[in-house]
Amino acid sequence: MVSKRFIAKRLLLLVPVLFGVATVVFAILHLSPGDPALTIAGERASQAYVEQVRSNLGLDDPLWEQYVRFLRDTAALDFGQSYQVQRGTAVSSILVDRLPITIELAILGQIAGLLFGLPLGILSAVKKDTFTDHFTRIGALAGISVPIYWSGPLLILLFAQIFGILPTSGRISSSYFVDSTTGLILVDTLLEGNLAAFESAARHLLMPVVVLGVYSMAFISRMMRSSMLEVIRMDYMRTARAKGQGAKITVMKHGLRNAFIPVITIIGIQFGSLLGGSVLTETVFEINGIGTLLVSAIERSDYPVVQATVLVFAFMYTLVNLFVDITYSILDPRIEQ
Amino acid sequence: MAGNDSQLSRRSFLKAAGSATVAATATSSVAGCLGGGGDGGGTLRYGRSAHSDTLDPQNTTSGEVSKVTNQIYDGLINFTPGEATLEKSLATDWTMDGESVTLQLREDAQFDDGTDFTADDFIATYRRFVDEDYEYHFEESSVYGPFTLGNWIDSVEKDGDYTLNITLTQPYAPFLRNLAMFAAVVMSKDDVESDFNFNQDANGTGPFQLDELDNANGRIRLTPNDNYWGDGPQVSELLFIERGQNSTRAQALVEEELEIIDNLDPDTISTVEDADNAAVESGQGINIGYMVFNQSRVEAFRDTRVRQAISYAIDTQSIVEEVYEGIATDANQPCPPALFGHNPDIEAYPQDLEKAKSLLEEAGYGDGFSFQLTTFQNARGYNPAPLPTAETIRTNLGEIGITVEIDDRQFGDYLTYTGEGRHDASLSGWYTDNADPDNFMYVLLHPQVESPEGQDYVDWGTEGFNTSNRAAWANEEYMSLVEEAQRTADQSSREDLYHEAAQIAHDEAPWVYIDYADEVRGVRENVSNYTVSAIGGPHLHLVEVE
Numbered sequence: 047m048v049s050k051r052f053i054a055k056r057l058l059l060l061v062p063v064l065f066g067v068a069t070v071v072f073a074i075l076h077l078s079p080g081d082p083a084l085t086i087a088g089e090r091a092s093q094a095y096v097e098q099v100r101s102n103l104g105l106d107d108p109l110w111e112q113y114v115r116f117l118r119d120t121a122a123l124d125f126g127q128s129y130q131v132q133r134g135t136a137v138s139s140i141l142v143d144r145l146p147i148t149i150e151l152a153i154l155g156q157i158a159g160l161l162f163g164l165p166l167g168i169l170s171a172v173k174k175d176t177f178t179d180h181f182t183r184i185g186a187l188a189g190i191s192v193p194i195y196w197s198g199p200l201l202i203l204l205f206a207q208i209f210g211i212l213p214t215s216g217r218i219s220s221s222y223f224v225d226s227t228t229g230l231i232l233v234d235t236l237l238e239g240n241l242a243a244f245e246s247a248a249r250h251l252l253m254p255v256v257v258l259g260v261y262s263m264a265f266i267s268r269m270m271r272s273s274m275l276e277v278i279r280m281d282y283m284r285t286a287r288a289k290g291q292g293a294k295i296t297v298m299k300h301g302l303r304n305a306f307i308p309v310i311t312i313i314g315i316q317f318g319s320l321l322g323g324s325v326l327t328e329t330v331f332e333i334n335g336i337g338t339l340l341v342s343a344i345e346r347s348d349y350p351v352v353q354a355t356v357l358v359f360a361f362m363y364t365l366v367n368l369f370v371d372i373t374y375s376i377l378d379p380r381i382e383q
Numbered sequence: 384m385a386g387n388d389s390q391l392s393r394r395s396f397l398k399a400a401g402s403a404t405v406a407a408t409a410t411s412s413v414a415g416c417l418g419g420g421g422d423g424g425g426t427l428r429y430g431r432s433a434h435s436d437t438l439d440p441q442n443t444t445s446g447e448v449s450k451v452t453n454q455i456y457d458g459l460i461n462f463t464p465g466e467a468t469l470e471k472s473l474a475t476d477w478t479m480d481g482e483s484v485t486l487q488l489r490e491d492a493q494f495d496d497g498t499d500f501t502a503d504d505f506i507a508t509y510r511r512f513v514d515e516d517y518e519y520h521f522e523e524s525s526v527y528g529p530f531t532l533g534n535w536i537d538s539v540e541k542d543g544d545y546t547l548n549i550t551l552t553q554p555y556a557p558f559l560r561n562l563a564m565f566a567a568v569v570m571s572k573d574d575v576e577s578d579f580n581f582n583q584d585a586n587g588t589g590p591f592q593l594d595e596l597d598n599a600n601g602r603i604r605l606t607p608n609d610n611y612w613g614d615g616p617q618v619s620e621l622l623f624i625e626r627g628q629n630s631t632r633a634q635a636l637v638e639e640e641l642e643i644i645d646n647l648d649p650d651t652i653s654t655v656e657d658a659d660n661a662a663v664e665s666g667q668g669i670n671i672g673y674m675v676f677n678q679s680r681v682e683a684f685r686d687t688r689v690r691q692a693i694s695y696a697i698d699t700q701s702i703v704e705e706v707y708e709g710i711a712t713d714a715n716q717p718c719p720p721a722l723f724g725h726n727p728d729i730e731a732y733p734q735d736l737e738k739a740k741s742l743l744e745e746a747g748y749g750d751g752f753s754f755q756l757t758t759f760q761n762a763r764g765y766n767p768a769p770l771p772t773a774e775t776i777r778t779n780l781g782e783i784g785i786t787v788e789i790d791d792r793q794f795g796d797y798l799t800y801t802g803e804g805r806h807d808a809s810l811s812g813w814y815t816d817n818a819d820p821d822n823f824m825y826v827l828l829h830p831q832v833e834s835p836e837g838q839d840y841v842d843w844g845t846e847g848f849n850t851s852n853r854a855a856w857a858n859e860e861y862m863s864l865v866e867e868a869q870r871t872a873d874q875s876s877r878e879d880l881y882h883e884a885a886q887i888a889h890d891e892a893p894w895v896y897i898d899y900a901d902e903v904r905g906v907r908e909n910v911s912n913y914t915v916s917a918i919g920g921p922h923l924h925l926v927e928v929e
Contacts, residue, residue: 079792079793079796079799079800080793080795080796080799081795081798081799082795084795084798084799084802085795085798087526088444088525088526089444089798089813089851090444090526090527090530090816090826090851091526091530092526092529092849092850093802093850095526095529096802102522102523128436130436131436132436132437132582132598133436133437133439133442133443133523133582134437134439134442134523134582135582135583140598143598143599144599147599202631206634207634210638213640214631214634214635214638215626215628215631215635216600216601216626217599217600218600219640220428220602220622220624220640220641221426223595223597223602223604226599229599332601332625332626332627332628332631334434334598334599334600334601345793345795346795347795
């Protein structure tokens with residue numbers, strides 16, 4: 047079993063990681079061009095007015111002072127108020143609004159990827175060098191090679207504009223307003239018992255999830271295949287067969303568990319890149335998750351929002367990796383040592 | 384100046400251009416609308432490129448925010464739909480005499496929450512915006528606080544509940560128009576003096592009230608304000624929906640998921656034009672796109688002949704027709720034709736390379752010179768294609784021996800860079816704030832400091848210099864004309880002054896005047912009574928949806 051000490055150690059490591067990320071983000075923001083005071087003040091503002099905005103925001107303080115203040119506030123989980131994206135609103139409350147949107151997309155994308163990727167990978171390995179194998183491999187290669195900003199618009203063109211069977215963008219039709227209980231639109235619509243709204247949300251999410259899912263499926267099936275091929279050649283597999291166990295059971299019982307370890311790593315990394323990929327997916331499908339939030343915050347020099355969003359990305363990424371490591375040690379207790 | 388603005392009849396051509404109403408033809412296309420209810424019933428869905436970042440009209444300079452707040456709040460005075468003229472709103476009558484302005488207020492207006500509107504509400508609104516001594520002063524108030532009210536108002540007093548006496552710091556003719564701006568709409572005193580969250584909530588006397596602000600999906604739902612004093616609304620529900628990409632916004636219109644869309648570029652215009660269930664409606668805009676010569680920085684630009692030569696060399700007509708695909712007209716002076724300050728006798732510099740070369744020769748730059756042209760990257764209303772515009776300028780000027788290096792920047796960075804006067808020349812532009820010529824001619828070309836003896840420009844670092852004058856131009860004759868116009872109450876005298884100033888601004892060429900862009904919307908055929916407005920709109924309470 048996983049020791050508490052292992053988890054505690056890993057959680058403790060989060061602190062320097064997040065500190066590093068915070069420092070880098072702070073540095074990049076303050077070194078890059080663009081002046082938030084001027085962006086807020088607008089084209090009409092006089093120099094004096096811009097100065098006043100700058101001093102209201104504390105942006106005229108020495109950089110080290112701003113840095114210390116930022117670290118202190120961040121440590122207290124106070125991310126400040128948005129400058130521009132949602133003026134005067136606490137960044138934490140913006141994140142509470144937006145984060146579930148991205149998580150829902152990433153989870154659905156991951157589920158779709160696993161649902162198709164794992165069986166395809168296993169099938170490909172078991173039927174090595176047959177037509178099925180070649181077909182799956184080419185499909186996977188194509189899936190990895192096609193960037194989201196290309197496949198997304200292509201799907202929109204095909205299913206929304208030419209066939210007209212799916213909506214182009216957004217998460218739900220404008221006719222439905224659903225109370226945000228969990229922030230996950232599929233769950234919220236069900237909680238309200240509004241099946242029509244649920245259907246609308248599902249139809250809206252279909253294309254983004256497919257786009258994310260294809261990418262993740264491709265990775266997972268390739269990894270599953272090669273890992274499975276390695277395992278199939280192992281002695282214990284032959285022993286199992288020699289003892290008279292059927293081929294299917296051997297693969298599923300002995301093969302799968304062992305072949306799964308490298309795949310779990312991929313799934314972990316994948317989930318991280320799904321969160322990152324959400325920046326593109328959300329932009330293409332105009333979904334207001336933290337991906338689009340980050341993009342618009344960068345465009346508008348909204349420092350507090352950029353800082354908090356990047357930290358949340360880093361935190362989630364690290365957390366997923368920790369989760370992956372824990373899963374390893376459950377699958378193979380030797381790893382923890 | 385009383386009641387209705389006197390320029391109404393003279394600008395009637397505007398109405399023809401601007402009041403692009405759509406014939407209502409009933410079809411089966413109402414599917415997707417929430418049916419019934421309300422006055423006229425139905426849902427009006429307005430698609431736009433960005434969601435509101437606040438609902439507080441005093442916390443923004445964004446036109447995107449005003450589209451929503453204009454439905455919820457009323458000003459003392461409003462802009463007439465589709466025109467640059469004024470009409471009654473919370474004030475039913477007004478007089479302006481020198482520095483003294485008196486307004487009679489409406490006695491039958493109520494806020495959404497049922498409280499009565501009185502003079503105290505305007506006073507609280509004004510004080511929240513600009514009065515630092517007021518306990519409830521809003522510290523983050525936008526630059527429109529000082530820009531439109533604070534700099535001009537000395538005091539605001541009430542005489543009973545329904546009369547306001549405003550004393551100005553100096554005679555200032557555009558003042559009534561400033562009162563009609565979205566930023567000057569009236570909030571409730573009770574809200575101002577409580578912890579009401581104006582960023583996320585709203586309570587006005589306007590035709591609609593806020594029903595739901597859905598930031599997670601970029602949507603805002605408004606419903607009719609039952610207490611509204613005026614006509615309308617004609618629909619039972621009004622939705623503002625964010626569709627960031629122009630193409631998907633146009634597609635959503637054609638697929639009958641939206642009734643009206645704005646911010647159309649040439650590509651999306653053709654999508655709407657090709658559809659049989661929607662049409663493109665356009666009206667004259669109140670804006671200008673131009674190229675600035677920074678005289679404070681580049682010595683060659685201080686010679687009028689060089690500026691004229693460049694004006695002759697740049698083919699603005701082809702920029703407007705080819706690059707902007709005809710959704711603009713070419714410009715010839717600072718003030719756009721929709722406003723009375725525009726001098727109709729001025730013609731644009733035609734492209735004439737020979738004349739340009741000989742002017743350069745005369746000025747001693749026959750061998751040419753080089754400069755950097757700073758521009759923003761993304762389209763703005765007054766400049767639908769900044770990079771191709773810059774490319775055209777580079778090509779045109781290459782033909783008279785001038786080398787142009789294009790320096791393109793993200794908008795925020797561009798603002799900082801040019802705001803600090805580091806540009807040689809820049810592409811620039813302006814949307815009107817208050818539909819007054821002063822807002823172009825004084826704000827953008829008057830340095831607001833004395834013109835130094837013997838020169839037509841000021842140094843960028845001069846104390847108090849108006850950096851909106853990115854050309855640093857300081858022509859004394861022009862300056863005194865626009866100052867006088869600012870102080871002159873009589874409309875026709877003002878008009879003469881602006882016409883004279885416009886002639887100077889044309890001849891002296893502190894800018895290359897590029898274009899006045901049209902206001903373009905996509906409108907479904909089930910929509911009627913919609914007017915394209917360049918200012919004060921959209922006037923959605925009048926719109927009917929079948």
